[in-house]
Amino acid sequence: MPTSAGAAQCCRYCQQFFLPSLYCPQQAACSHPNCQRRRRGEYHRQKLRTDSEYRQICRDSRRKWQVAHPLYQQQYRQTHPGSAERNRQAQRLRDQKRRLRGLEKNNLAFDLKRSAAEVWLTAPGIENLEKNNLAFAKLLIFQAVSANPPPLPAS
Numbered sequence: 001m002p003t004s005a006g007a008a009q010c011c012r013y014c015q016q017f018f019l020p021s022l023y024c025p026q027q028a029a030c031s032h033p034n035c036q037r038r039r040r041g042e043y044h045r046q047k048l049r050t051d052s053e054y055r056q057i058c059r060d061s062r063r064k065w066q067v068a069h070p071l072y073q074q075q076y077r078q079t080h081p082g083s084a085e086r087n088r089q090a091q092r093l094r095d096q097k098r099r100l101r102g103l104e105k106n107n108l109a110f111d112l113k114r115s116a117a118e119v120w121l122t123a124p125g126i127e128n129l130e131k132n133n134l135a136f137a138k139l140l141i142f143q144a145v146s147a148n149p150p151p152l153p154a155s
Helices: 033-050 052-068 072-079 081-103
Strands: none
Touching: 033 052, 072 081
């Protein structure tokens, strides 16, 4: 393969210098497999965004493959239980974030009577609720324990 007599270029993915191909002097990625994989993926995502015909072809191709392999997902989950569990955990986290996003900057407030009790709102992901007047919470009420317990009745 002929090499370019031009100047070396910096790969946009790994930042290493390389000599571009003589046949493609505007080459922006080196020939390393990871850089080429990233380049192809970036091209594919850009093409999906801008080309409706390409997007339809990809959609049809996926559907055709799914029809030809109807049990693939079920078999994959059975043979990869760790992956299935990670997916469940990630979905729970996505669901929780979606619920919390609905609470941000919520200005709905109820007229509550004053109480001597203190209420502490604690939950994972609560840091995004600083401008929120309405929050769903589990309320646990604990009776104070005195230092001197009352004497037990005599029997």
